[in-house]
Amino acid sequence: MTILTPFIILGALGILFALLLGFASKKFEVQVDRRVLKVREMLPGANCGACGFPGCDGLADAIVNKGAPCNSCPVGGKETADKLAAFMGADAVDSAKQVACVMCQGTPEYATEKFKYKGIMDCRVNHNLQGGSKTCPDGCLGCGSCVDVCDFDAIHIVNGIALVDKEKCTSCKKCIEICPRNIIKLVDYDQDVYVRCNSHDKGKDVRQYCKVGCIACGICAKMCADGFSVEDNLAHFNNAEGLDPEQVQKAVDKCPTKAIYPGLKIKEEQAKAKAQEAAVKEA
Structure with a gap:
């Protein structure tokens, strides 16, 4: 029994910490708009900053929450702009490459x-x-x-x-x-x-x-x-x-x-x- 005591204590602590982490993850969870994630998937992922926002994540958030134009990504071009416009329910913007x-x-x-x-x-x-x-x-x-x-x-x-x-x-x-x-x-x-x-x-x-x-x-x-x-x-x-x-x-x-x-x-x-x-x- 003396030999098993440390293992029992460590197991109990492991379960306790797991419960605490699970509670904390729910309590302090940051709600992410799934639309932002979807828009991010549609972007090419170059993270070049040519759109004027801090990478593709920044542009995705700006399109969904700040009204940035769907044709803001010069790398994706018209094809990406059309996909984003269709997803966001916006009018496609016809811009020359x-x-x-x-x-x-x-x-x-x-x-x-x-x-x-x-x-x-x-x-x-x-x-x-x-x-x-x-x-x-x-x-x-x-x-x-x-x-x-x-x-x-x-x-x-x-x-x-x-x-x-x-x-x-x-x-x-x-x-x-x-x-x-x-x-x-x-x-x-x-x-x-x-x-x-x-x-x-x-x-x-x-x-x-x-x-x-x-x-x-x-x-x-x-x-x-x-x-x-x-x-x-x-x-x-x-x-x-x-x-x-x-x-x-x-x-x-x-x-x-x-x-x-x-x-x-x-x-x-x-x-x-x-x-x-x-x-x-x-x-």
Whole structure:
């Protein structure tokens, strides 16, 4: 009996603690809205924060309890938005898919440098060193900070500048937020024309340091007034419905510096980038 006493005491204590824990779990139970759990299951789970909320859990709670739009998740896109709208009994919001685009094509053959940067490969460090190695104050520095933060392998450095693979881009905006020169913008996925320049300098200054920069000559706006405008020394393309494709193409062809970049050429660059990656892996 003396030998069994400790085991009996430990068993009794175990039962007592189990009862206490069971009581505490019921007493202090946090009620979770099952709708939040269901919405959370529908979200992709990237936890990228692109929606503006602290991860997918935060967005799920915001959709159910705070009226956040069902299309708040850029990673999930329209498919996820439609599922959420159906579950929440809300009207589906038809929003165009967007992707990131680097508004610079100043590769070494086209854009000059003030000095050769040999520091750590971080665009922010480069930018803070005498305003950056590239002469253009708005040109891509090509150190790859945007590449490092992309969780979807959607952006790479090709020939000295960043290039986005629109098929992989989820418009999470991480590359936009980390770029010290603010040259990465969101554009519509189906947009075929971009003014791939972000310089607001006068045309004569742009010509000094970049062969493919926008010089704000206004020819594009004259050729296609509905599609192009020039503000603060920089041309902008209006991707609106009803534009005459022939007029847009004329504007693209007449651009003296080829700063207006057709999407077809971007796809060609993407193909080259993938080919280069494949060659490196095989080597």
